[in-house]
Amino acid sequence: MIKATLTNLSAAKQENLKQALFLEFSNHPLLDAKVANIVKQAGISRGAFYTYFDDIYDAYQWAAQLIFTDIHTQLKSEDEQIAQTKAFLQHATTRPDYNFLKHHFTVNAAIIAQRIPENHAKQLRHLRSDATDSAIQAWLIQQSVHRLVADFFLHPEAQAEIMATLTTLAKWQERETTCS
Structure with missing residues:
Protein backbone atom coordinates (compact mmCIF):
# COMPACT_ATOMS: atom_id res chain seq x y z
CA MET A 1 0.00 0.00 0.00
CA ALA A 64 2.79 1.90 -13.32
CA GLN A 65 -0.25 3.88 -12.22
CA LEU A 66 1.56 7.13 -13.04
CA ILE A 67 2.49 5.90 -16.52
CA PHE A 68 -0.95 4.51 -17.36
CA THR A 69 -2.70 7.60 -16.01
CA ASP A 70 -0.48 9.71 -18.26
CA ILE A 71 -1.23 7.53 -21.29
CA HIS A 72 -4.98 7.54 -20.66
CA THR A 73 -5.18 11.30 -20.06
CA GLN A 74 -3.73 11.78 -23.53
CA LEU A 75 -6.74 9.99 -25.02
CA LYS A 76 -9.21 12.55 -26.28
CA SER A 77 -12.43 10.53 -26.28
CA GLU A 78 -13.71 6.99 -26.43
CA ASP A 79 -15.03 7.67 -29.94
CA GLU A 80 -11.45 7.92 -31.18
CA GLN A 81 -10.07 5.03 -29.11
CA ILE A 82 -9.00 2.90 -32.08
CA ALA A 83 -7.29 5.75 -33.95
CA GLN A 84 -5.58 6.88 -30.76
CA THR A 85 -4.42 3.35 -30.04
CA LYS A 86 -2.93 3.12 -33.54
CA ALA A 87 -1.16 6.45 -33.02
CA PHE A 88 0.13 5.31 -29.63
CA LEU A 89 1.49 2.06 -31.06
CA GLN A 90 3.07 3.77 -34.08
CA HIS A 91 5.24 5.75 -31.66
CA ALA A 92 5.48 3.25 -28.79
CA THR A 93 9.05 2.17 -29.51
CA THR A 94 10.26 5.78 -29.28
CA ARG A 95 8.51 6.54 -25.99
CA PRO A 96 10.80 7.04 -22.99
CA ASP A 97 8.67 4.52 -21.07
CA TYR A 98 8.82 1.85 -23.79
CA ASN A 99 11.01 -0.55 -21.79
CA PHE A 100 8.87 -0.05 -18.69
CA LEU A 101 5.78 -0.90 -20.75
CA LYS A 102 7.51 -3.86 -22.40
CA HIS A 103 8.37 -5.31 -18.97
CA HIS A 104 4.86 -4.57 -17.79
CA PHE A 105 3.11 -6.44 -20.58
CA THR A 106 5.58 -9.31 -20.91
CA VAL A 107 6.10 -10.12 -17.22
CA ASN A 108 5.05 -7.64 -14.56
CA ALA A 109 1.28 -7.49 -15.13
CA ALA A 110 1.01 -11.23 -14.51
CA ILE A 111 3.12 -10.98 -11.36
CA ILE A 112 0.99 -8.16 -9.95
CA ALA A 113 -2.27 -9.92 -10.90
CA GLN A 114 -1.08 -13.08 -9.16
CA ARG A 115 0.34 -11.31 -6.11
CA ILE A 116 -2.46 -8.83 -5.57
CA PRO A 117 -5.60 -10.37 -7.12
CA GLU A 118 -7.98 -7.75 -5.68
CA ASN A 119 -6.21 -5.03 -7.70
CA HIS A 120 -6.59 -7.10 -10.85
CA ALA A 121 -10.27 -7.70 -10.08
CA LYS A 122 -10.83 -3.92 -9.79
CA GLN A 123 -9.50 -3.46 -13.32
CA LEU A 124 -11.89 -5.97 -14.83
CA ARG A 125 -14.91 -4.43 -16.43
CA HIS A 126 -17.74 -6.75 -17.24
CA LEU A 127 -20.92 -6.13 -19.15
CA ARG A 128 -24.21 -5.84 -17.33
CA SER A 129 -26.99 -8.16 -18.46
CA ASP A 130 -29.04 -5.13 -19.55
CA ALA A 131 -26.23 -3.55 -21.59
CA THR A 132 -27.31 -1.59 -24.64
CA ASP A 133 -25.88 -2.28 -28.08
CA SER A 134 -23.74 0.86 -27.84
CA ALA A 135 -22.43 -0.20 -24.41
CA ILE A 136 -21.58 -3.64 -25.83
CA GLN A 137 -19.80 -2.06 -28.79
CA ALA A 138 -17.80 0.27 -26.51
CA TRP A 139 -16.88 -2.69 -24.28
CA LEU A 140 -15.78 -4.81 -27.24
CA ILE A 141 -13.60 -2.01 -28.57
CA GLN A 142 -12.05 -1.32 -25.17
CA GLN A 143 -11.28 -5.00 -24.60
CA SER A 144 -9.90 -5.37 -28.12
CA VAL A 145 -7.58 -2.36 -28.03
CA HIS A 146 -6.22 -3.26 -24.60
CA ARG A 147 -5.53 -6.83 -25.76
CA LEU A 148 -3.89 -5.57 -28.95
CA VAL A 149 -1.67 -3.19 -26.98
CA ALA A 150 -0.57 -6.08 -24.78
CA ASP A 151 0.04 -8.22 -27.89
CA PHE A 152 2.13 -5.40 -29.40
CA PHE A 153 4.59 -5.73 -26.52
CA LEU A 154 4.31 -9.51 -26.17
CA HIS A 155 4.73 -10.26 -29.87
CA PRO A 156 6.80 -7.53 -31.55
CA GLU A 157 7.06 -9.67 -34.68
CA ALA A 158 3.28 -9.29 -35.15
CA GLN A 159 3.15 -5.49 -35.09
CA ALA A 160 2.02 -5.21 -38.73
CA GLU A 161 -0.83 -7.65 -38.11
CA ILE A 162 -1.82 -5.81 -34.94
CA MET A 163 -2.03 -2.51 -36.85
CA ALA A 164 -4.07 -4.23 -39.59
CA THR A 165 -6.42 -5.62 -36.94
CA LEU A 166 -6.93 -2.12 -35.54
CA THR A 167 -7.76 -0.89 -39.05
CA THR A 168 -10.30 -3.71 -39.46
CA LEU A 169 -11.77 -2.91 -36.05
CA ALA A 170 -12.11 0.76 -37.02
CA LYS A 171 -13.94 -0.19 -40.23
CA TRP A 172 -16.28 -2.45 -38.25
CA GLN A 173 -16.96 0.34 -35.76
CA GLU A 174 -17.75 2.73 -38.59
CA ARG A 175 -20.19 0.24 -40.15
CA GLU A 176 -21.85 -0.41 -36.79
CA THR A 177 -22.18 3.30 -36.10
CA THR A 178 -23.62 3.94 -39.57
CA CYS A 179 -26.12 1.07 -39.25
CA SER A 180 -27.33 2.16 -35.83
Whole structure:
Protein backbone atom coordinates (compact mmCIF):
# COMPACT_ATOMS: atom_id res chain seq x y z
CA MET A 1 0.00 0.00 0.00
CA ILE A 2 1.26 3.47 -0.87
CA LYS A 3 1.66 5.37 2.34
CA ALA A 4 0.62 8.93 3.18
CA THR A 5 4.26 9.86 3.66
CA LEU A 6 4.70 9.61 -0.12
CA THR A 7 1.99 12.16 -0.81
CA ASN A 8 3.57 14.47 1.77
CA LEU A 9 6.88 14.52 -0.12
CA SER A 10 7.75 17.67 -2.01
CA ALA A 11 7.09 17.59 -5.75
CA ALA A 12 10.84 17.56 -6.44
CA LYS A 13 11.46 14.56 -4.14
CA GLN A 14 8.48 12.69 -5.59
CA GLU A 15 9.80 13.33 -9.09
CA ASN A 16 13.26 12.10 -8.09
CA LEU A 17 11.77 8.92 -6.61
CA LYS A 18 9.52 8.46 -9.64
CA GLN A 19 12.49 8.72 -12.01
CA ALA A 20 14.46 6.20 -9.94
CA LEU A 21 11.52 3.77 -10.09
CA PHE A 22 11.04 4.29 -13.83
CA LEU A 23 14.75 3.64 -14.41
CA GLU A 24 14.81 0.47 -12.32
CA PHE A 25 11.59 -0.95 -13.77
CA SER A 26 12.64 -0.02 -17.31
CA ASN A 27 15.95 -1.85 -16.91
CA HIS A 28 14.66 -4.86 -14.95
CA PRO A 29 11.48 -6.91 -14.77
CA LEU A 30 9.81 -6.74 -11.39
CA LEU A 31 11.30 -9.99 -10.08
CA ASP A 32 14.83 -8.75 -10.85
CA ALA A 33 14.35 -5.16 -9.64
CA LYS A 34 16.18 -4.16 -6.47
CA VAL A 35 15.22 -1.70 -3.75
CA ALA A 36 18.97 -1.06 -3.33
CA ASN A 37 19.19 0.28 -6.89
CA ILE A 38 16.12 2.48 -6.40
CA VAL A 39 17.28 4.05 -3.15
CA LYS A 40 20.75 4.67 -4.55
CA GLN A 41 19.35 6.33 -7.68
CA ALA A 42 16.79 8.35 -5.69
CA GLY A 43 19.35 9.36 -3.07
CA ILE A 44 17.21 8.15 -0.18
CA SER A 45 17.75 5.62 2.59
CA ARG A 46 16.29 2.13 2.48
CA GLY A 47 14.26 3.07 5.56
CA ALA A 48 12.80 6.06 3.71
CA PHE A 49 11.74 3.78 0.85
CA TYR A 50 9.74 1.68 3.30
CA THR A 51 8.08 4.78 4.74
CA TYR A 52 6.62 5.38 1.26
CA PHE A 53 5.88 1.80 0.15
CA ASP A 54 5.21 -1.55 1.80
CA ASP A 55 7.50 -3.32 -0.67
CA ILE A 56 8.86 -3.20 -4.21
CA TYR A 57 5.52 -4.40 -5.60
CA ASP A 58 3.86 -1.38 -4.05
CA ALA A 59 6.47 0.90 -5.58
CA TYR A 60 5.95 -0.76 -8.96
CA GLN A 61 2.20 -0.27 -8.80
CA TRP A 62 2.66 3.43 -8.02
CA ALA A 63 5.04 3.88 -10.95
CA ALA A 64 2.79 1.90 -13.32
CA GLN A 65 -0.25 3.88 -12.22
CA LEU A 66 1.56 7.13 -13.04
CA ILE A 67 2.49 5.90 -16.52
CA PHE A 68 -0.95 4.51 -17.36
CA THR A 69 -2.70 7.60 -16.01
CA ASP A 70 -0.48 9.71 -18.26
CA ILE A 71 -1.23 7.53 -21.29
CA HIS A 72 -4.98 7.54 -20.66
CA THR A 73 -5.18 11.30 -20.06
CA GLN A 74 -3.73 11.78 -23.53
CA LEU A 75 -6.74 9.99 -25.02
CA LYS A 76 -9.21 12.55 -26.28
CA SER A 77 -12.43 10.53 -26.28
CA GLU A 78 -13.71 6.99 -26.43
CA ASP A 79 -15.03 7.67 -29.94
CA GLU A 80 -11.45 7.92 -31.18
CA GLN A 81 -10.07 5.03 -29.11
CA ILE A 82 -9.00 2.90 -32.08
CA ALA A 83 -7.29 5.75 -33.95
CA GLN A 84 -5.58 6.88 -30.76
CA THR A 85 -4.42 3.35 -30.04
CA LYS A 86 -2.93 3.12 -33.54
CA ALA A 87 -1.16 6.45 -33.02
CA PHE A 88 0.13 5.31 -29.63
CA LEU A 89 1.49 2.06 -31.06
CA GLN A 90 3.07 3.77 -34.08
CA HIS A 91 5.24 5.75 -31.66
CA ALA A 92 5.48 3.25 -28.79
CA THR A 93 9.05 2.17 -29.51
CA THR A 94 10.26 5.78 -29.28
CA ARG A 95 8.51 6.54 -25.99
CA PRO A 96 10.80 7.04 -22.99
CA ASP A 97 8.67 4.52 -21.07
CA TYR A 98 8.82 1.85 -23.79
CA ASN A 99 11.01 -0.55 -21.79
CA PHE A 100 8.87 -0.05 -18.69
CA LEU A 101 5.78 -0.90 -20.75
CA LYS A 102 7.51 -3.86 -22.40
CA HIS A 103 8.37 -5.31 -18.97
CA HIS A 104 4.86 -4.57 -17.79
CA PHE A 105 3.11 -6.44 -20.58
CA THR A 106 5.58 -9.31 -20.91
CA VAL A 107 6.10 -10.12 -17.22
CA ASN A 108 5.05 -7.64 -14.56
CA ALA A 109 1.28 -7.49 -15.13
CA ALA A 110 1.01 -11.23 -14.51
CA ILE A 111 3.12 -10.98 -11.36
CA ILE A 112 0.99 -8.16 -9.95
CA ALA A 113 -2.27 -9.92 -10.90
CA GLN A 114 -1.08 -13.08 -9.16
CA ARG A 115 0.34 -11.31 -6.11
CA ILE A 116 -2.46 -8.83 -5.57
CA PRO A 117 -5.60 -10.37 -7.12
CA GLU A 118 -7.98 -7.75 -5.68
CA ASN A 119 -6.21 -5.03 -7.70
CA HIS A 120 -6.59 -7.10 -10.85
CA ALA A 121 -10.27 -7.70 -10.08
CA LYS A 122 -10.83 -3.92 -9.79
CA GLN A 123 -9.50 -3.46 -13.32
CA LEU A 124 -11.89 -5.97 -14.83
CA ARG A 125 -14.91 -4.43 -16.43
CA HIS A 126 -17.74 -6.75 -17.24
CA LEU A 127 -20.92 -6.13 -19.15
CA ARG A 128 -24.21 -5.84 -17.33
CA SER A 129 -26.99 -8.16 -18.46
CA ASP A 130 -29.04 -5.13 -19.55
CA ALA A 131 -26.23 -3.55 -21.59
CA THR A 132 -27.31 -1.59 -24.64
CA ASP A 133 -25.88 -2.28 -28.08
CA SER A 134 -23.74 0.86 -27.84
CA ALA A 135 -22.43 -0.20 -24.41
CA ILE A 136 -21.58 -3.64 -25.83
CA GLN A 137 -19.80 -2.06 -28.79
CA ALA A 138 -17.80 0.27 -26.51
CA TRP A 139 -16.88 -2.69 -24.28
CA LEU A 140 -15.78 -4.81 -27.24
CA ILE A 141 -13.60 -2.01 -28.57
CA GLN A 142 -12.05 -1.32 -25.17
CA GLN A 143 -11.28 -5.00 -24.60
CA SER A 144 -9.90 -5.37 -28.12
CA VAL A 145 -7.58 -2.36 -28.03
CA HIS A 146 -6.22 -3.26 -24.60
CA ARG A 147 -5.53 -6.83 -25.76
CA LEU A 148 -3.89 -5.57 -28.95
CA VAL A 149 -1.67 -3.19 -26.98
CA ALA A 150 -0.57 -6.08 -24.78
CA ASP A 151 0.04 -8.22 -27.89
CA PHE A 152 2.13 -5.40 -29.40
CA PHE A 153 4.59 -5.73 -26.52
CA LEU A 154 4.31 -9.51 -26.17
CA HIS A 155 4.73 -10.26 -29.87
CA PRO A 156 6.80 -7.53 -31.55
CA GLU A 157 7.06 -9.67 -34.68
CA ALA A 158 3.28 -9.29 -35.15
CA GLN A 159 3.15 -5.49 -35.09
CA ALA A 160 2.02 -5.21 -38.73
CA GLU A 161 -0.83 -7.65 -38.11
CA ILE A 162 -1.82 -5.81 -34.94
CA MET A 163 -2.03 -2.51 -36.85
CA ALA A 164 -4.07 -4.23 -39.59
CA THR A 165 -6.42 -5.62 -36.94
CA LEU A 166 -6.93 -2.12 -35.54
CA THR A 167 -7.76 -0.89 -39.05
CA THR A 168 -10.30 -3.71 -39.46
CA LEU A 169 -11.77 -2.91 -36.05
CA ALA A 170 -12.11 0.76 -37.02
CA LYS A 171 -13.94 -0.19 -40.23
CA TRP A 172 -16.28 -2.45 -38.25
CA GLN A 173 -16.96 0.34 -35.76
CA GLU A 174 -17.75 2.73 -38.59
CA ARG A 175 -20.19 0.24 -40.15
CA GLU A 176 -21.85 -0.41 -36.79
CA THR A 177 -22.18 3.30 -36.10
CA THR A 178 -23.62 3.94 -39.57
CA CYS A 179 -26.12 1.07 -39.25
CA SER A 180 -27.33 2.16 -35.83
